[in-house]
Amino acid sequence: MGVLLLILPALSASAQAPAIVGQLQYTLDPSLSRVNARVGFFGIASKTARFPKVSGRIVLAPKRLDTIQLNVDLDATALEAGDSVTLERLRGPDFFDVEHHPKVHFIGRGLRMTGPVTAQISGSLTAKDITHPVLLSVSFAKPPAAAxxxxxxxxxxxxKIDRTEFGMNAYRFIVAKTVTITINAAMVPR
Structure with missing residues (x-):
């Protein structure tokens, strides 16, 4: 029994250890991070929604950037919009349906560098329990290989996503199908 008590903490620590040597772990700093979604409106203007409550983490190995693990959660119940009518509609059943689907989730599992500080991250976005692949175009402040x-x-x-693929079909003649999502993120070491 005494040996088991000594071994269990070591096993627990090894189960949490990164799978690839040199992996670094970071947590998203919500106070320094922003997520916005912009959509065309009446074909002549646009509306922007903001997700002020975000959380996430990233695991990367500077020598194996292709093994990236990125997870970001957006609290759709905290969604903000420019006016109360838009906010009510976005939170309602025609769009995010936050009563039944309070979270939007992104998982990134592949990173391909396109320059010293630019990359593409392939992953999947889930909203309203509907998941589709997405490709993020990324610009880092510093080369991630130097992390x-x-x-x-x-x-x-x-x-860019097609909102109708996520069951957000209302107001097709007023609100464009294409939504541009922009993420400004600061990830701090864990």
């Missing part, structure tokens, strides 16, 4: 695990990682990412 040390001691300094924050900052990046801006953008993607």
């Amino acid at each position: 040390t695990g001691k300094e924050p990682i900052q990046f801006t990412a953008q993607t």
Whole structure:
């Protein structure tokens, strides 16, 4: 029994250890991170929704950036919009239906560098329990290959989705189908 008590903490620690040597773990700093969704409105203007409550983490190995693990959660119940009518509609059943689907989730599992500080992250986006693949175009403040695990990682990412693929079909003649999502993130070492 005494040996088991000594072994269990070691097993627990090894189960949480990164799978690839040199992996660094970061947590999203919600006070320094923003997620916005912009959509065309009446074909001549646009409306922007903001997700002020975000959480997430990233695991990366500077020598194996292709093994990235990125998870971001958006609290759809905290969604903000420019006016109360838009906010009510976005939170309602025609769009995010926050009563039944309070979270929007992104998982990134593949990173392909396109330059020293630019990349594409492939992953999946889930909203209203509907998941579709997405590709994020990313610009890092510093090369991720130079990450040390001691300094924050900052990046801006953008993607475009078709809202109707996520069951958000209302107001087709007023609100465009294409939504541009922009993420400004600061990830701090864990």
